[in-house]
Amino acid sequence: MFDVATTLAQLSTEEKVRLLCGKDAWHLHGIERLGIPAITLTDGPHGVRLSESQALDNSALPATVFPVEAAMAASWNPELLEQVAAAIGEECQSMDVGILLGPGVNGKRTPLGGRNFEYFSEDPFLSGAMASAFVRGIQSRGVGACLKHFAGNEQETRRFLINADIDERTLQELYIEPFAKVLRENPPWTMMGAYNAVNGEHACQSADLLQRILRNQLGYDGLVMSDWVAVKDKAASHINGLDLEMPGPGERDAQLHDALTDGRLGEAELDRRVARVLTLIKQVLDQNRTVTVEWPAHHELATQLAVESMVLLKNDSNQLPLSPGKRLVVIGDFARNPRFQGGGSSHMTPHQLSTPLDAIGQRAEVVFADGYTETRVTPEQLEAAIRAATEADQVVLLTGTTDSMESEGFDRADMKLAPDHLMLISAIADANPNLTLVLHTGSAIETRQFEHQVPAILQAWLPGEGGGEALARILFGETSPSGKLSETFPVRLEHNPTFETFPGTKDTVEYREGIFTGYRFYDTKALPVQYPFGHGLSYSQFTLADLNYHSKQRQVSFSITNQGPAEGAEVVQLYIHDEASTYQRPVHELKAFRKIRLVPGEKRTITLPLDEHAFAYFVPHLGRFAEESGRFELRLGFSSRDIRLTTWVTLESDTDVRLLPTLDDTVKDWLSDSRTAPILQQELDRLQFTDAHPMFGIALGFPIPQLIQFIPHMGYGEQDARDVLDALQQQWHQIKTPD
Ligand code: BGC
Secondary structure (H helix, E strand, C coil): CCCHHHHHHHCCHHHHHHHCEECCCCEECCEHHHCECCCEEEECCCCCECECCCCCCCCECEECCCCCHHHHHHCCCHHHHHHHHHHHHHHHHHCCCCEECCCECCCCCCCCCCCHHHECCCCHHHHHHHHHHHHHHHHCCCCEEEEEEECCCCCCCCCCCCEEECCHHHHHHHHHHHHHHHHHHCCCCEEEECCCEECCEEHHHCHHHHHHHHHHHCCCCCEEECCCCCCCCHHHHHHHCCCEECCCCCCCHHHHHHHHHCCCCCHHHHHHHHHHHHHHHHHHHHHCCCCCCCHHHHHHHHHHHHHHHCEEEEEHHHCCCCCCCCCEEEECHHHCCCCCCCECCCCCEECCCCCHHHHHHCCCCEEEECCCECCECCHHHHHHHHHHHHCCCEEEEEEECCCCCCECCECCCCCCCCHHHHHHHHHHHHHCCCEEEEEECCCCCCCCCCCCCCCEEEECCCCCCCHHHHHHHHHCCCCCCCCCCCCCEECCHHHCCCCCCCCCCCCEEECCCCCCCHHHHHHHCCCCEEECCCCCECCCCEEEEEEEEECCCCEEEEEEEECCCCCEEEEEEEEEEECCCCCCCCCCEEEEEEEEEECCCCEEEEEEECCCCCCCEEECCCCEEECCCEEEEEEEEEECCEEEEEEEEEECCCCCCCCCCCCCCEHHHHHHCCCCHHHHHHHHHHHCCCCCCCCHHHHCCCEHHHHHHHHHHHCCCHHHHHHHHHHHHHHHHHHHCCC
């Protein structure tokens, strides 16, 4: 195999510049005269989407379609996701794909985000953990991941033009952190810059994102490519840190030659970027292997992940599992034409598609009514569905979003199901109250319109090609549901903290809700939610006991018992509440979790490690995450609103995150801070200026310079004022820079 340094030395400037742009939509340039072939990259992230026509279209070759990322995260099972990603890696190898464009780890500020289905979670820890497992899995098969879209790409509206205005702490704590966690644990071979701008700079040419944060702070040394046609100013992109423009062929090589000529881009800088491209090509070629794909095994893996991702939102009077031998009616076109994936660049061609109707039909006799076509219900469809429901003992109705409601390229108009679907649900529930509703959506929807009429709701997401079989296994109780919400289902859209700011004005969206998104907002505000983050029912019941914190090992231990009738898996979640912090924090944050499978009666003791960020938050003026001394409550439970056990932990930290009051801050600021209070108090005591003085209350609001000016007017001398100033200045400098 070729050597990067030797090859680099053999390249002309022209060849180097050419390498910094793709050859076409899905390939990098090779170097023919040196025998280096063109490598292939393709979407991602729910399986391999290799276009037959080599164009940007929907002509993908068949491959296993796995559940969408939102569903992957709802499995809360990183070990299973790692296996899934390894399977995707094998399929990539079999199709000669070197890089898969995924996973995406953008955030979910609002349930309306058009690509929410393609992202993991509203929580950066869960997103980071799942993405990390994904990257580990795919790269274990010698195929590179591409972690995307870096960063601030939380909406589709005007995604090429919008500037995301995000304060530093929010950016770091919520939107950079999922990337950072993956980079700490399993660095991906490549990353993808976003379309949008962040704080005034386009992501693919932002020195702040690409250099300050990605290279310097996070220490990333892999290749950064642009999103497809995201590069605006080619020279600025490469100068500021981008390695590869996609797709190609680029027409703008001249811009880079100009930048080299006038010295804006140095030769060494150019070489660094070319070396990254060559390193990637070499990595792909080195790892290239012949693989025979076990398609049935991959289909089963897709089915298993779908099973583990489905969330039983409610199950009044044990509506589920379905009772055998009763008259069963299935309603909804999605049973026949499954809604198994979302629209846009993640759209694939399934290798083997399992439909709900077939899978249910293999287990019971079924009467079927289609109920709707896309978002529309005709009078005939309504009548047939009602008639069928009336004659049934139990009804399963499949509903959800369509590609016209939820896709890459645009954001959702609202959080509701289509009006005709809502009407159908109501009519069917009236006809037969033994109703189970199956929701095929890629993100949270409002359920309040039908909550009072529907006893059982299963959130089945966009479950991939095994979705039909997975659904049947859950409906018939062959397996207990174990998915947990990876995002909150608020009661109504208006409750979402971005309601007033999303999708922004023409050019800018302000992340004014700051760090308070998802459950961080709803739980801090104690606002009612429809279904909380982390929620999901089972056919069994679990109990927790013996919660302990082991400070030396920095881990918690607890025991869990399956006290119900069925085998099942439960997701135990650990949230941390900071009793008091210098800067405001959410009431609690997810910091660890584990999915545990138990047979009835089984009890296990579990330990959960806490990582270096468990107690910390981002402190902008320190430029890093920091822990503060104090008391923290560890909250262990089954959702952010279902905490079963708690314990307090006291932490000693060397870091003082407080900003030292300056010589321009107020008397009150100085007296409220334990570092400056003694200095000022000593001077006030010397002057005998106490709260008995008529000016004392007013003086508390004086900045120090105004206090000094006022001292002679409050019955003291000019010299007193000078002495106070000298003392404050001298001692303040000593605390600021102790020798
Ligand atoms: C999407 C990326 C995708 C790329 C290539 C873009 O429109 O934002 O996620 O990888 O297209 O299809």
